Amino acid sequence: MSKIDGKRVVLSLVCVVLGFMIAFSYNLTKDNQGVREDKAWNQEYELRQQLIEQEKQNREFQKELLQKQDIVSKIEKDLAQEKQLFFNLAKDTEKYRMFLGKVKVRGTGLQVTLEDGTNMDPKANVNDYLVHEQHVFKVVNELYISGAEAVAINGQRLNRDSYIICNGPVITVDGHQHPAPFIISAIGDPDVLGASLDLPGGIKEQLVDDNIIFTMEKKKNIIFDPVIGG
Structure with a gap:
């Protein structure tokens, strides 16, 4: 074999080895790249799964939150109703206490004065010109019906057990005896109380027809003390 042939053999051998090394390096690089790509894909897949799971949990939490908000809303509504109920009970209790004369009351109102008639016919019966208990009853009842919170006759406050007798x-x-004139005071809306008494054919006209002198006056400040022993 000549020297030239020997160099060719060596060169060929070197080329073969070099090609093998290049191919091995390429395959190794390709495999490593594939591993990296697989690893990155797996990480992305896990992150997506975690995100999906987190969104699922968020939807569950949101659903639970809405349910609890509904419960809280119902509780608040019930509390508001109870508060209104207690307020109404307290208001009614205070109204009944005023009606029973248990507490001192102050407010605007109306004052009605009933006096015996003066233009008496000499031949007439004197009793036909006097204020009787039925006249007082008519005024008192109408005042209560019209919303009076408290009523007094000549400063004496009425309560649930009050009675009126004519002598x-x-x-x-x-x-307690009271002579005429009889001053009937009532705490309440003076406009409403006055209008109810002054209706056509109402209490005022009835009493005037019975020869009673009827006057009424609005009052800005009426005070009633509690009924003693009431």
């Missing part, structure tokens, strides 16, 4: 020219209220 000639005087009337007896709960055992």
Whole structure:
């Protein structure tokens, strides 16, 4: 074999080895790249799964939150109704206490004065010109019906057990005698109370027809003390 042939053999051998090394390096690089790509894909897949799971949990939490908000809303509504109920009970209790004369009351109102008639016919019966208990009853009842919170006769406050009896020219209220004129005071809306008494054919006209002198006056400040022993 000549030297030239020997160099060719060596060169060929070197080329073969070099090609093998290049191919091995390429395959190794390709495999490593594939591993990296697989690893990156797996990481991305895990992140997506975690995100999907997190969104699922968020939807569950949101659903639970809405349910709890509904419960809280119902509780608040129930509390508001109970608060209104207690307020109404307290208001009614205060109204009944005023009606029963248990508490001191102050407010605007109306004052009605009933006096015996003066233009008496000499031939007429004197009793036809006197204020009787039925006249006082009519005024008191109409005042209560019209919304009066408290009523007094000549400063004596009425309560649930009050009674009125006529004894000639005087009337007896709960055992206390009062001569005419009879001043009936009521706490309430003076416009409403006055209008109810002054209706056509109402209490005022009826009493005037019975020869009673009827006057009424609005008051800005009326004070009633509690009924003693009431």
